[in-house]
Structure formats: structure tokens, C-alpha cells
Amino acid sequence: MREGVARVGRLLRYIVIRGLLIIPTILILYTLIFILLRVIPGNPILSALGTHYVPPEILQEKMHRLGLDKPLYVQYFDYLWNILHGNFGESMVIEGRSISKDLAYRIPATIELTIAGFTVSVLLGLITGTLAALRRGSKIDYSMRVYGIVAYTLFIPWLGSLFILLFSVYLGWLPAGGRLDPSITLKRITGIYTLDAILTGNPAAFFNALKHLILPALTLGIVLSGAYTRLVRSNLSDILQADFIRAYRSRGLPETKVLKYALRNAMIPIVTYMGLQLAILLGGAVLTETTFSWPGLGSYLFEKIQYRDYSAIQGTIMVFAFMVGLVSLIVDIIYALIDPRIRY
Amino acid sequence: MESVVRLEDVSVHYYTFTGVVKAVDRVTLDIPRGEFVSFVGESGSGKSTLALALLRLVPPPGRIVSGRIVFNGMDLLSLPEQKMRELRGKSISMVFQDPMTSLDPVRKVGEQIADVYIEHGVTTDMEEALKLAREALEMVGIPGDRVNYYPHQLSGGQRQRVLIAAAVALKPSLLIADEPTTALDVIVQAKIMDLLEDLMKELKMSVILITHDIALAAERSDRIAVMYAGRVVEYGPVDAIIENPLHPYTRGLLESAPDLWGEKRIKGIPGNPPDLRNPPRGCPFHPRCPRRFDPCDKDEPEYVKVDDRIVSCHLYTR
Amino acid sequence: MPTISGVTQQIFGRKPGRGLLLTGLAIILAFVILAVFAPWIAPYGPTERSVPSSLAASPQPPDRNHIMGTTELGYDVFSRIVWGTRIVLYVVAFSAILSMAIGVPLGLVSGFYGGKLDRILSMVMDSIYAFPGIVLALAVASVLGPSPTNAAISLSVVYVPTFFRMVRGQVLEVRESLYVEAAEALGYPNTHIMLYHVLPNVAPTILVVFGLAATDAILTEAGLAFFGLTVSYPSPDWGLDLRVGLRYLDQGAWWATLFPGIVITLLALGFALVGEGLGERYAIRTER
Ligand SMILES: Nc1ncnc2c1ncn2[C@@H]1O[C@H](COP(=O)(O)OP(=O)(O)OP(=O)(O)O)[C@@H](O)[C@H]1O
Ligand SMILES: [Mg+2]
Numbered sequence: 001m002r003e004g005v006a007r008v009g010r011l012l013r014y015i016v017i018r019g020l021l022i023i024p025t026i027l028i029l030y031t032l033i034f035i036l037l038r039v040i041p042g043n044p045i046l047s048a049l050g051t052h053y054v055p056p057e058i059l060q061e062k063m064h065r066l067g068l069d070k071p072l073y074v075q076y077f078d079y080l081w082n083i084l085h086g087n088f089g090e091s092m093v094i095e096g097r098s099i100s101k102d103l104a105y106r107i108p109a110t111i112e113l114t115i116a117g118f119t120v121s122v123l124l125g126l127i128t129g130t131l132a133a134l135r136r137g138s139k140i141d142y143s144m145r146v147y148g149i150v151a152y153t154l155f156i157p158w159l160g161s162l163f164i165l166l167f168s169v170y171l172g173w174l175p176a177g178g179r180l181d182p183s184i185t186l187k188r189i190t191g192i193y194t195l196d197a198i199l200t201g202n203p204a205a206f207f208n209a210l211k212h213l214i215l216p217a218l219t220l221g222i223v224l225s226g227a228y229t230r231l232v233r234s235n236l237s238d239i240l241q242a243d244f245i246r247a248y249r250s251r252g253l254p255e256t257k258v259l260k261y262a263l264r265n266a267m268i269p270i271v272t273y274m275g276l277q278l279a280i281l282l283g284g285a286v287l288t289e290t291t292f293s294w295p296g297l298g299s300y301l302f303e304k305i306q307y308r309d310y311s312a313i314q315g316t317i318m319v320f321a322f323m324v325g326l327v328s329l330i331v332d333i334i335y336a337l338i339d340p341r342i343r344y
Numbered sequence: 345m346e347s348v349v350r351l352e353d354v355s356v357h358y359y360t361f362t363g364v365v366k367a368v369d370r371v372t373l374d375i376p377r378g379e380f381v382s383f384v385g386e387s388g389s390g391k392s393t394l395a396l397a398l399l400r401l402v403p404p405p406g407r408i409v410s411g412r413i414v415f416n417g418m419d420l421l422s423l424p425e426q427k428m429r430e431l432r433g434k435s436i437s438m439v440f441q442d443p444m445t446s447l448d449p450v451r452k453v454g455e456q457i458a459d460v461y462i463e464h465g466v467t468t469d470m471e472e473a474l475k476l477a478r479e480a481l482e483m484v485g486i487p488g489d490r491v492n493y494y495p496h497q498l499s500g501g502q503r504q505r506v507l508i509a510a511a512v513a514l515k516p517s518l519l520i521a522d523e524p525t526t527a528l529d530v531i532v533q534a535k536i537m538d539l540l541e542d543l544m545k546e547l548k549m550s551v552i553l554i555t556h557d558i559a560l561a562a563e564r565s566d567r568i569a570v571m572y573a574g575r576v577v578e579y580g581p582v583d584a585i586i587e588n589p590l591h592p593y594t595r596g597l598l599e600s601a602p603d604l605w606g607e608k609r610i611k612g613i614p615g616n617p618p619d620l621r622n623p624p625r626g627c628p629f630h631p632r633c634p635r636r637f638d639p640c641d642k643d644e645p646e647y648v649k650v651d652d653r654i655v656s657c658h659l660y661t662r
Numbered sequence: 663m664p665t666i667s668g669v670t671q672q673i674f675g676r677k678p679g680r681g682l683l684l685t686g687l688a689i690i691l692a693f694v695i696l697a698v699f700a701p702w703i704a705p706y707g708p709t710e711r712s713v714p715s716s717l718a719a720s721p722q723p724p725d726r727n728h729i730m731g732t733t734e735l736g737y738d739v740f741s742r743i744v745w746g747t748r749i750v751l752y753v754v755a756f757s758a759i760l761s762m763a764i765g766v767p768l769g770l771v772s773g774f775y776g777g778k779l780d781r782i783l784s785m786v787m788d789s790i791y792a793f794p795g796i797v798l799a800l801a802v803a804s805v806l807g808p809s810p811t812n813a814a815i816s817l818s819v820v821y822v823p824t825f826f827r828m829v830r831g832q833v834l835e836v837r838e839s840l841y842v843e844a845a846e847a848l849g850y851p852n853t854h855i856m857l858y859h860v861l862p863n864v865a866p867t868i869l870v871v872f873g874l875a876a877t878d879a880i881l882t883e884a885g886l887a888f889f890g891l892t893v894s895y896p897s898p899d900w901g902l903d904l905r906v907g908l909r910y911l912d913q914g915a916w917w918a919t920l921f922p923g924i925v926i927t928l929l930a931l932g933f934a935l936v937g938e939g940l941g942e943r944y945a946i947r948t949e950r
Contacts, residue, residue, distance in 0.1 A: 028789040036805055149938060153877060153930035155884050157904055158923025165916050176912065241403075243445040249401055250440075251433030251460050251510060261448055268450070276792075283794035287885055291908065301797070305804045305889055317801050324792055340450055340494040 011336065018332045022325035029321040030083075034076055037314050038068075066090060066311065088315035093307045099315045102300065107319065108191025109179060110296035113220065114285050116213055120221025121281075122274075125228020130263070132229070133236035144229055151226030156284055160219040160291035167215060175212050177293035184208045216292045220284050224277065231273055235266040268339050275331035282320055347374040347414075348518050348550040349398065349436075354411030356390070356397050363621035367393040367406065369574035372647065373654070375550055375567075377517070380541070382553040382561035382582075384597065385571030386617055391554045392441075394571070395520045398552075399438055400428050416517070434464045437511035441523040443503035447495040453503075454491025457481065457510045464514055480509040484539060501532035508539065515547045522554045537564060559601045562586050570594045573618050573628035580653030590655045592635050627658065635659065679942030686873075686935030693929050697747040704738075708745035708898040711736040721907075721915040731917035733903070734910060735896065739921050746898035746922075750929065753810050753883050753892060757817035758876055764818065765825025766868065770856055772826070773833030784830065787823040795820040795878065796885045803891040813892040817882055821875050828871045832864035839863075866944040873937020880930040900926050 063069045066089065067078060082089060091097035132144035168176035179193055180186060186205040189196045194213065197206035239245065239262045248258050286298030293299060297316055304312040336342045356368035367390040375381050383391045396402045398413060400420060413420040415436065420428065440446045448456055457480050458473035460466075467473050478488035484505040495503055504524060511519060521540060525533035541564065544551050555561055561568050562582055569579040570593065578591040589595040596613035615632035618624055624631055630640035639645075639658050648660045696703060705727075706712045713722060713736040724731040730739035772780040790798065799816040806812035837860070845855045886892050887901025895902055900922040907918030 024785060025789040025792065028786055029793055032786075032790070033801065036802060149934050150927075150931060153881070153927050153934050155881055155901070155904070155923055155926040155930070157884075157888055157901075157908070158919065158926060161904070161908055161911055161919040161923065164911055165914075165919075169912055169914055243440055243442055244448045246401065246403075247438075247440055247446045247507065247510075248448070248459075249432065250399055250438040251463070252429050252431070253433075253459060253463055254429060257459075257463070261451065265448065265450055279792055279794045281794075283796040283882075283885075286794070286797055286800070287888065290888070301800060302889060305800060305891070308804065310805070313801060313804060317797060320794060320797050324794070328792065338450070341496050 011333075014336060015329070015333055018329055022329055026321050026325050030080060030318060031076075033314055033317050033321075034079070037310050038072060038075060062092075066092065083315070083318055088318070089311050091309055092311045093309040099312050102312065103297070103315055103319055105191070106295060106297050106300045109294060110282075110285055110289070110298065112192040112194065112213065113216055113288065113294055113296055114281055116217035117220030117224065117285065117288070118274075118281055120217050121224035121228055124221060124225035125232055126263075128225070128229040129232025130236060130259070132233040133240060134259075136237050141233075144233065148226045148229035148233070151222055151229065153226075154223050156219060156223055156287040157291040159223060160215070160288060163215045163219060164292075174215050176215075177212075179209060179212050179295060180205065181208055216288050216294055219291070220281070220288045223284055224281060227273070227277060227280075228270065231270055232266060235269055236262060239265045264338075268335070271331060271335050271338065275328045278324060278327050278331075282323065346377045348377040348416070349375045350412075350414040352412040352414065354394070354397060354413060355409045356393050356402055356406055357409050358393075359405040359407065360621075365620045366574050366623065367620060368397060369623075370411070371574075371576050373569060373576055373579050375518075375552065377550055378548060379566040380544060380551045380553065380564060381567045381569065382555060382565040383569045383571055383576075384555055384558045384561050386556060388617055388620070389571040390574040390620075391556075391571055392522050395438065395522050395552065395554055398518075398520060399432055399436060401432075430464070433460050433511070433516070434514045435516050436518045436520065437514075437516040439504070439507050439511050439519065439521040439524045442527045443500050443507055444527065446507055447503055449495055451494075452491065453493055453495060453498065453506045454478070454481075457491070457506065457513060460510055460513045466514070476513070477509075480513045481506065483512075484509040484543075500528050501536065504528065504532075504536055505539065508536075508543070512543055512547060512549070516549060518550050518552065519544070520552045520554070523556070524553075525560075526555075557601075558597045570597065573623055574620060575628060575656060576654075577629065577657065578653065578655045580651075580655075584651070584653060590650060590653065590660065591629075591657050592633050592659075593629050596632075596634075627656075679939035681939070682935045682942065683939030686932045686937075686939060689928060689932030690936070693747055693751065693925075693932070696744050697751050700744050700748060704741035704744040706738040706741040708742050709737060709896045710741070712738045712741075720913065721910050721918050723915075724917055730921045731915070733906065733918055737896070739903070739917055742898040742903055743900065743921060743925055746900045746903065747925075749810055749887075749893055749897070749899045750880065750883060750926075753814045753817065753886075754876060754879050756811070756814035757821065757879055757883075758872065760814065760818040761821035761875070762825055762868075762872070765822040766829050768822070769826040769829030770833055770860065773830035774837065774852065774856055774860065780830075783826070787826045790819070791823040791827060796882050799882055799886055800889055800891065803886055803889075808891045808894055810892055813883065813886050816886065816891075817879050820882065821879060824871060824875050825868070828867060829864055832867050833860055836860050836863045866940065870937050870940045870944065873933050873935075873940060876933040877930045877937065880926065880933065884926045 060069070067075060070078070079089070086100055088099040088103060091099055091102075128144045128147055132141040132148075135141050164176045167174040175181070184205050186193060186196055186202060186209070187200050189199055193209035194206060197203070197209055242262075242265075245258060245262055248261060253261075285296065286301060288294065289296045289298030290302045297319060301313065301316045304316065351371050351373050354368060354371045355366065358365040358367055369390075371394065383394065385391055393402060393406065396406075397408050398415075398420070400408070402408060408421060411421065415431070420431070423431075447453060454474050454477045457477035458470065461473040461476050462468065462470070466476065474491055477491050481490055482488050486502060486505050486509070490498070490502075490506075495506075498506065508524075519540075524540070525536050528536065537560070540551060540553075543549065553561065553565065558568070565582050567580065568582050568585050569576050570585075570591065571577070572593050578585065578589070578594045585594060586598065589598055593613070600612050613632055618628055618631070624641070626639070626641040626643055627633070627636075627645050630636045633640065637658070639661075643658070645656045645658045645661055647654050647656050650660055712728065713732055719734070721734050722728065722732040722736075728738050728740065730743070732738055733742070768783060772783045799813075799820050802816035802819050803813055806815060845859050850859075883892065884901035884904070887899040888905045890902060890905075893899045893902065895906060904919050904922040904926070907915065907922065910918055
């Protein structure tokens with residue numbers, strides 16, 4: 001019992017230290033983006049307004065409103081202070097439009113998509129990788145290796161367009177875009193629609209949201225699964241050769257159990273990899289959202305790039321940076337929990 | 345004399361890209377019940393492969409290509425896999441060479457011992473199985489509370505004890521130990537060997553020890569089987585073999601173990617073991633044999649019985 | 663210095679990964695040919711209205727004159743793909759060279775000298791590396807404005823850390839090895855050691871990572887094009903054509919997305935196979 005308490009204490013300490021370590025990462029990205037958007041010559045407002053002529057007074061007023069007339073170092077700390085308080089400023093294009101509100105509305109959609117896509121990719125990767133590892137050198141192994149390479153090289157909007165063509169245009173089974181049919185009402189709680197539907201006990205909305213989620217999640221999941229296929233294949237086939245697996249067999253454990261323990265060992269490096277994969281997952285989500293008109297951060301970024309709304313672009317990128325930091329922290333914690341050899 | 349296991353003409357081949365490796369070649373012998381039998385031979389002579397064949401765990405690309413392995417009256421090679429699995433860990437157990445890698449690093453050692461009780465139907469309750477695991481640990485001289493330790497928290501010697509505990513948990517009638525002490529330091533080695541001997545008496549097991557240390561084999565065993573290039577070239581009671589080795593290879597091995605024969609100078613055996621993909625014609629030892637004569641490079645020697653020994657050498661074929 | 667026959671031996675010799683390597687190289691070569699000989703291969707110009715104006719209002723399916731069909735403006739899809747190859751290869755090659763030219767020397771120096779500079783550089787590079795590449799490239803490209811050269815610069819921002827991390831890691835390993843220690847003991851200057859002892863040893867890994875980074879870069883380039891950040895429509899670029907084609911998907915105009923997508927994936931596959939083949943040959947395992 002006392003040991004349990006000590007363990008939790010040590011784990012908390014570990015989490016705090018790991019948490020502190022992501023601060024420099026986020027600061028570096030913040031600085032980089034700041035330099036990129038504010039320091040590089042060229043007036044962002046002017047480019048945001050396009051090539052139209054803007055009277056100098058109006059420009060001056062706008063610059064003042066957005067705080068762009070202050071010295072750069074003041075802008076740097078002001079903006080940092082603001083975003084730490086959840087205030088991402090105001091749109092450069094639509095006057096008075098709060099970026100924080102936009103982002104808050106879009107974040108849950110991206111979370112829903114990435115979690116679904118992640119789940120699909122891990123499941124697919126585990127199945128294909130395990131099949132390959134169990135039949136090393138066979139035709140199955142060969143096809144899974146090919147799958148592992150090809151899946152990674154698929155261009156997301158292309159795969160998405162093939163799915164839309166097949167399942168929406170020809171078969172008419174699944175919607176080609178959006179998150180929910182307009183005819184369906186759903187009370188927004190978390191903004192993750194499938195979850196909200198469950199929380200409010202609304203099966204119609206749940207199945208509708210799920211229907212909208214299937215194609216985007218499948219697209220994202222397949223493309224990301226290739227890396228897992230290869231990783232599971234190589235890790236698992238190494239582990240299956242390990243002495244302790246032979247020892248398990250020598251004690252009469254059935255093959256299903258042996259495979260279970262082998263997978264548990266093979267998962268450890270794969271969890272680390274999930275952290276690295278996160279960047280690819282979020283990047284893939286941006287393209288997936290744009291393809292399926294999924295109203296998340298990615299399609300937001302797409303819109304704002306079309307309008308050159310730099311304050312919105314900056315805000316979106318900072319949200320991505322926070323998400324990367326947060327999830328890599330979570331991965332670290334999971335890693336510490338599943339590998340008893342990690343000291344914390 | 346009743347035997348616990350009897351090998352008849354057992355051959356194991358590895359089908360590699362570069363050719364067929366005859367790792368075990370037509371081995372025939374009897375292991376008497378309750379005895380301690382050592383298999384000795386140079387690296388690559390097929391000792392481990394033979395041990396794995398007894399459990400039918402030869403890894404691909406290896407295959408048991410012929411023969412019979414009779415254990416308690418059953419031919420293991422014709423048992424269905426399910427039946428064979430039930431024997432593993434219950435009637436025939438094995439302890440491996442490297443205790444550092446033979447335990448699952450992410451599971452507690454207690455759980456790994458408890459597996460045996462659950463898989464072989466002793467109990468279905470994990471708590472109960474862990475209690476039994478505790479007792480098994482104590483039997484091999486490790487405090488019972490170590491069930492909650494992960495392998496990396498134990499020393500090499502302790503890990504080997506854990507593996508032995510898991511192997512003898514169900515009191516098997518045959519324990520195979522494949523170089524169980526090679527990875528350990530000398531003092532620990534002796535203790536582990538003592539433990540094996542004690543357990544053997546206590547649980548009335550037969551033990552097969554695999555080693556390339558003929559001195560160790562001589563000290564501990566009732567019988568010795570000498571392997572060369574996949575063949576058992578000589579097999580018999582330990583005293584007879586030490587006093588009067590029949591096969592020139594056995595003699596060579598003994599001469600290279602100085603403390604056994606009190607020789608001043610270690611004499612090695614000149615030359616190297618043959619390539620098992622392409623063994624020499626006739627007796628596989630003939631290129632290195634100091635006493636080779638006419639038939640050695642032409643005909644393969646049959647097994648001959650000399651007193652209570654068997655030997656495969658032309659010196660005794662007529 | 664490697665000789666010509668040495669190099670051909672390296673590539674075509676009967677060694678592991680030969681099939682993968684040759685297939686990959688063949689794919690890449692095919693696209694290079696398309697780019698170089700575009701005017702002779704493409705039946706139409708990239709923005710030539712190649713159908714009678716009566717039909718030009720909607721995309722037309724493939725027929726004898728247009729093997730991959732036409733777009734809504736009457737452009738020949740096949741011709742646009744051929745011409746688009748030039749843009750894609752330009753952006754990817756430029757960015758690959760640029761990110762290697764920056765990432766490799768930085769990684770060499772940082773890993774070789776260590777110290778404070780190394781720690782700061784590593785931290786910056788790791789932070790960028792952990793960030794979604796396409797998002798970063800989109801941000802940079804949107805600031806710089808849409809053009810192939812700007813797209814290439816944006817891609818380099820993403821891939822400099824890839825080369826930096828890999829080279830630095832390798833240098834740390836090679837540094838410990840005997841020949842570098844021997845060279846140091848013999849009193850060779852650091853630049854000499856780096857160029858003649860460290861660099862040749864990390865070269866195979868650089869090549870493997872190059873294959874993988876190029877795969878990634880092609881997909882990211884297509885992403886930039888998809889967002890309209892490489893060229894402005896109606897200039898041809900595969901990713902952009904794909905996005906324009908998406909609008910006509912619900913009319914069943916599959917050819918306007920299918921073909922541009924196939925070439926993106928095919929070219930990416932070409933580089934992936936090269937990376938894979940080299941990895942197998944030199945038994946190099948990478949993160950991706
Ligand atoms: N998985 C395998 N694939 C191919 N050949 C193998 C394999 N395992 C063993 N061999 C070959 O079979 C022969 C016998 O090997 P084995 O491991 O049984 O020898 P050993 O007597 O136990 O040697 P050691 O003392 O080194 O453990 C050797 O020639 C070896 O190269
Ligand atoms: Mg062995």
C-alpha cells in the first residue's frame with residue numbers, strides 16, 4: 001500500500017518534469033512562427049487585404065487595433081501572454097471576429113478525426129504487421145510489406161477522392177463530407193459529435209455522426225497504418241525469435257498466449273513511435289479535413305490561407321504546437337506505465 | 345532398466361538458403377529413468393537442436409525429418425500438437441542457456457511462473473497460482489516475495505533460479521538443461537548445478553544436461569553422450585568413459601580438459617568440426633582423427649555395443 | 663573517389679534490395695523523361711483548350727484524343743500531368759538539395775564539436791521535427807506567397823531537421839570508432855577528419871534518409887499544391903489539379919482526380935522504393 005503511494009508520487013514527479021520539458025519546444029515553435037509572420041519584411045495587413053488600395057489612415061487604424069504598431073519585442077511578449085490566456089486575438093480579415101472562438105469551435109472536430117484515424121491506423125498496422133511477422137518470408141509477408149510501403153505513399157486527398165467516388169457517388173452509402181446532416185439536431189457539449197450523441201442519449205445523431213466519420217477516418221487511418229505495419233512486422237518478428245518466447249513455449253503456453261505476450265513486448269517501441277507519428281497524424285488530418293470538408297483546424301487553416309488571414313494562421317499553428325506537446329507528454333506517460341524497466 | 349525417453353534414429357535438418365544442415369543425424373539412445381545424463385560436444389555439434397527436438401520446438405527452417413522419440417511409451421513425434429503442448433512444462437521441461445534473455449522483461453517473474461499452473465489446469469485462479477509460484481520460488485532458494493519483481497530487478501543467478509522454478513513447478517519426469525550455467529560466474533555456476541542435483545533427487549526427475557564442459561559432465565552425471573557433427577559418437581556410464589574412452593574424439597575431449605586427467609599440458613584436437621551442410625564421407629571425424637585407417641573415409645561406422653556402452657567407430661566394428 | 667564502374671556496381675550489383683532499388687529508379691527515371699521531353703510527349707499545351715467550346719463546360723471522360731479525359735475548362739488531363747511533372751520535380755529537387763545543403767553540414771559540425779551550440783541546434787531542430795511538416799510548410803509558403811521556388815524553400819524548412827538529426831546521430835556514432843580516433847591521433851585537422859573519415863561513413867544513411875525524405879517531400883509538395891501554394895491555377899501542378907477535380911467528383915468525373923493522384927503516389931513510391939532498397943542493402947533501420 002505504502003509502496004503504491006510512493007509509486008504514484010514518483011509518477012507525478014515524472015509527469016511534471018516531462019511536462020516542463022515541452023515548454024522549450026513550444027517556445028521555440030512560437031518564436032519561429034513569430035519571426036516568420038511578423039519579422040519577415042512585408043506588411044501582413046497589406047497582403048491580407050490583397051492588392052487593393054488601402055487609405056493610409058485606415059491601415060494605420062487597423063495596425064493599431066491589432067497591436068501591430070508596437071515594437072516587435074512588445075508584440076512578441078504581448079501575444080505570448082495572450083495566447084497563454086487563451087486569447088488568440090482578432091481576425092485580420094473579418095473585423096471583430098475572435099480567433100479563439102473559431103479555434104474552440106474547430107478543435108473538437110480535429111480531435112475526433114485524429115483519434116478515429118489513429119485508432120484505424122493502429123488496428124490496421126497491428127493486423128497486417130502481425131500477419132506478416134507470423135508468416136515471415138511467405139506470400140502474405142510479401143504482400144504486407146508492399147502494403148506497408150504503398151500505404152505510406154498514398155496522397156490523402158487522392159485516397160479520399162477514391163472513397164468518395166465509390167461510397168458516396170456510386171454506391172451512395174456514405175456522405176462525402178461534413179460532420180452531421182443538417183436535419184439532425186444535436187446538443188453540443190464537448191464538440192466531439194459521437195461523444196455528445198452518447199452523452200445526450202441520441203442514437204440518431206450518433207449513427208449519423210459515425211457515418212460521416214467513417215470515410216475520413218479510414219482515409220487517414222490507411223495512410224498512417226503503413227508505418228505501423230512495418231514497425232509491427234519487424235519488431236514482432238524480432239521478439240518472436242527471442243529466448244523468452246522459446247521459454248514460454250517450452251512451458252506449454254498455447255500459441256495465442258505466446259503471441260499476446262510477444263505483442264505486448266513489441267508494442268513498447270511502437271508506443272514511442274506513436275509520439276513521433278503524431279506530427280504525421282496531424283498533418284494528415286489537415287489534408288483529410290480539406291478533402292472531406294470536415295470543419296476542423298485543417299480546413300480552417302485552408303480557408304484562412306486562401307484569405308491570408310495571418311493572425312488566424314498563427315493562432316492555428318500555435319494550437320497545433322500545443323497539441324503536439326500535450327500528446328508527446330501523454331505518450332511519455334504511457335510508455336513509463338507499460339515498460340517496467342523505465343525508472344521514474 | 346526402464347527408460348524415461350528413448351531416441352530411435354532421430355534426424356533434424358535445417359533447410360537454409362545455402363544448403364541442408366544435418367544438425368542431428370540418426371541419433372539412437374536410451375535415457376534411463378532417474379539418471380543424470382550429459383550431452384557434451386563442441387559448439388555446433390547439434391546438442392541444443394537435439395534438446396529442442398525432444399520438446400518438438402526446433403525452430404524453422406529446422407525440421408525433425410525422421411525417427412521416433414518414445415517418452416513414457418508414447419511416440420512424441422506422432423502426437424497431435426495439442427497433446428505435445430500439454431507435455432511441455434508438465435512432463436518435460438527445459439532450462440535455457442541465457443537467463444538474462446529467457447524471461448519476459450515486461451512481466452513479473454511470479455506471473456511467469458504462475459502461467460504454468462494456469463495453462464496446465466492446476467488452478468484457474470491467478471491468486472492461487474501466484475501463491476504456488478511463491479512456493480516454487482522458495483523451493484529454488486529465492487524469497488517468496490520476489491514474485492512481484494521484474495526480471496531486471498534480479499541478478500543472473502537469481503533469474504536462472506526463477507527459470508528453474510518455472511521448469512520444475514509441475515514436477516516433470518524429465519528436465520533438460522541447455523548450458524544452464526554458461527552465462528553465469530563460477531561460484532554461481534556451482535550453486536546452480538547443486539540446485540539441479542538436489543531437485544533431481546527431491547522430485548525424482550531425470551536430467552539431461554547439455555554442456556561443452558566435459559569436466560562438469562564427468563563430475564555431475566551418471567552417463568555421458570559425446571556428440572560430434574550431429575552424431576552421438578559414444579554413449580555410456582560416466583566412469584567407464586572417463587577411465588577408458590573408446591572413441592578417439594572422446595579421448596581428445598578428455599585430453600583437452602586438464603584437471604580431469606591430471607595432464608600437465610592441454611592437448612587440443614587439431615582441426616575444426618566439419619561443415620554440416622556438406623559433411624565428409626565416411627566417419628565425420630576422420631579428417632581430424634589421429635587413429636584413422638583404411639575404411640574411415642569410405643564407410644560410415646555403425647553403432648557397436650561394447651559392454652554397456654555404444655560407440656560409433658571403425659576401431660570397434662570388427 | 664568513387665569510380666563510374668564502382669557506382670554502377672553499387673546500384674546494379676546482385677545485392678540485397680536490388681529489385682526494390684531498380685524498380686524505384688525506373689519510376690523516377692520515367693518521370694524525369696516526362697519532364698524533360700514534355701513538349702514532345704504532351705499532345706496539348708497545359709492550358710490549351712483542346713475540345714470544341716460546346717463541350718467545354720463540363721469535364722469529358724477519356725476518349726481517343728484525350729486518353730485521361732479533359733477538365734471543366736477543356737484542358738487535356740494527360741498533358742497537364744506531363745507538364746506538371748516539371749513543377750513537381752523542380753520543387754522537390756530544389757528543396758531536397760537545399761535541405762541537404764543546410765542540414766548535412768549543420769549536423770556534421772554540431773555532432774562533431776558538441777557543446778552548447780550542439781545543444782541549442784538540436785533543440786531547435788527537434789522542435790521543428792516534432793511539428794507536422796505540412797502545417798509548417800503551409801505557414802511558410804503562405805507568408806512567402808505562391809510560387810514554385812517559395813514552395814521549395816518552405817519544404818526545406820521542414821526537411822533540414824530530418825537531415826540534421828540523422829547526420830548528427832551518425833556522427834556521434836562514427837566519432838567513437840577507431841578510424842576517427844586514429845585520424846585524430848595522427849593529428850589531421852578536424853575538417854579533414856570530417857570530410858574524409860566521417861562523411862563517407864554516414865553517406866549510405868544519408869542516401870536512405872534522402873529516399874524517405876524525398877517520398878515525404880513529394881507528398882508535402884502535393885499538399886502545398888492542393889492548397890494552391892505552388893502555382894496559381896491554371897498553371898499545372900498535380901496536387902492543384904486534384905483539388906480542382908474534387909469539385910466535379912459528384913458528377914462522376916473520376917478521371918480529373920484519379921490520374922493526378924496516381925502520378926503523385928507513383929512518384930512518391932519511386933523514392934520510397936529507393937530508400938527501402940538502400941536500407942535493405944546497408945541494413946539501415948530508420949524511424950519511418
Ligand atoms: N535456426 C537455425 N538455422 C539454421 N541452422 C541452424 C539453426 N540453428 C542451429 N543451426 C545449425 O545447426 C547446427 C547445430 O546447432 P546447435 O545449436 O544445435 O549446436 P550446439 O551443439 O548447441 O552448439 P553450441 O555449443 O554453440 O550451443 C550448427 O551447425 C548450426 O549452425
Ligand atoms: Mg547450444
